[in-house]
Amino acid sequence: MNFALIGNQNSGKTTLFNQLTGSNQHVGNFPGVTVDKKEGTIIGHPDCTLVDLPGIYSLSPYTNEEIVTRDYLMSGEVDCIINILDATNIERNLYLTLQLIELQIPMVLAINMMDEMKANGGTIKINSFKDMIGVDCIPISAAKNEGISDLINCVIRVAKEKKQPARLDFCSGAVHRCIHGISTMIEDHAQAIHMPARFAASKLIEGDKPLEQQLKLTDNEIDLIEHSVKEMERECDMDREAAMADMRYTFIEKLCKDTVIRAHESKEYLRSVKIDEVLTGKYFAIPSFILIMAAVFYLTFGPVGSFLSDGFAAIIDSIVAFISQLLLDYGLNDVVYSLIVDGIFVGVSSVLSFLPVIVVLFFFLSILEDSGYMARVAFIMDKPLRKLGLSGKSFVPMLIGFGCSVPAIMSTRTLSSNRDRIMTILLTPFMSCTAKVPIYAVFSLAFFPDHAAQVMILLYTTGILVGIIVAFIMKSTIYKGEPIPFVMEMPNYRLPSPKSVLLLMWEKAKDFITRAFTIIFLGSIIIWFLQNFDLHLNQVADSADSILALIGQTISFIFKPLGFGDWRAATALISGFTAKESVVSSLAVLLQTTSDNLPAALGTLFTPVSAYSFLLFTLLYSPCIAAIAAAKREMGIKYTLVMIIMQCTIAWIVAFIFYQAAMLIL
């Protein structure tokens, strides 16, 4: 049997999903869109699968999440809907429920946080509530794992009996007449596409244009509907959308008045308000935000992260050493040995060394998200980001970009619209990541030994500035005029559930490892091949004879106007695709020197001006293969290619302007 879990954001949906499925879950995408589709089998019921639908407030077809949810529910695959409601916020949660009822699919309401409501002196009279709404209800506490088995039993029973919601009419007066008139008129059309007539009628009244075509309505019918809606609007003295919302909320208010004993001001709410006096307060909001993010960064990229990274790298190194010794003892062919050890192991292990950082970062991020703090960040940072055409929620991913683009791109998943997600991903690589620091350091040492800090600051600010300019250009071209509604619920602070935090870490780690062994694996082999062979497919002794060097020679003319037309610079930049650090190590190899003597050797290749131009180019050009793979997963191949080409072009233009201007002045 197939169940669908649906509910508002912050209703405890993810917690319930984790309680129901445990670790038997996997994440995919709904076809065509980057909306997560989490599926799992219910613990103890291997024949029952559960799909976690996105957290939404309404079934109107205006966001990807709503469309995906609607299409999935209408697909006929769902045997029973589990609609989770937050008891402490029941009115608004019921708005979605009333729309779900119109779908005429068997349904059970899981009324979450009943414990919290009771603790604050309120309750819901479940029996009369159930009679009035006509759907089975089970009070649960997802966080405390209470009522879960009752819920499962009820859902299975309702699904087996194919028990549809008992009540459909929540309306009265003019709205009632209008809905009934239209639903009778379009009944045949709706049946033809297996859509309940009542649901179709409501959506038509709300002005759902795509549905008119889907239902294959004639012009005459569309006119009649329009007429009947106009009539209703006049009688209610409200437009269609307001009239429908009003009809639903009028019923909800009546239902709550009869069956809900309101809690007094809950202690969770009062506690949240108190915390927010500091965290979103006039004077302390921004300092505390900086402090919290600094702590996250320090712990992730500082002692904890580097301890884990080093430990992890040591383990990988010893595994690699062990296997390579085995292969040597076995007497494996030299070329195959080099492929495995120098190509695959080196490539994949350099990427895998990111893993601890990603896991640690997502540990903190999921705590910030689940506790409710991310919503506060969006609240306090919305104003500056709005000028760029984004909302406050994009701030954190971009900030993480200063650490590493890979988790930054992965964390855009929580953004509310596709547009925001793509824009944020395209902008993230302009935030200079930590992997570029070794390049800046070596060049500063070689050319600007007394101004290393200034060079660093200048590069970081250039990245941010270019990012801002790009955002403005995107805002006034491809994303022109599209409004981004920012209407967001501010949830109470909650203690994050360890299970959810661990599951998210595991999910992101798994996601990253999968990519390390697919795209990045392939990329490593290609680069290894280019570095180790010449055009006649003979293995080369000197990397200067390799295909990679040849490519470097061929394209080096592109960099001539930027001041570094030498093939070795071009070759080092290409190797930077695998990981930015390799720019430094490649330069050392190509200049036939050790990394200690590299600063001195660089003097033969660059002047201070061309060195700075090279740094600007490295700052802005295409992100590394791990980031590219992450971007491809989040926004598809098309936008990823746009990203790569855009960044290389921008890098070239900026370096060109700098170099040519500097040559004129100096």
Place this chain on the structure above:
Amino acid sequence: MTLDELEVGEEAIITAVNGEGALRRHLLGMGCIPKTKVQLHKVAPMKDPIEIRLRGYLLTLRVEDAKNIEVSKL
């Protein structure tokens, strides 16, 4: 008057929700409909967005969008 003109802590009744499209529909769905009681709960440190309380929960919206919500003071 409109929602953004309330002082922090002041309560009012929504009289009309203007504007159009996805934003308006979203506001209506979240329970911002005429005759609903709202309170201006907080203003962000940079003066925008604002946080309002209605139907027992907190909702954040931008000043620009709050101008579409007409209210009358209690």
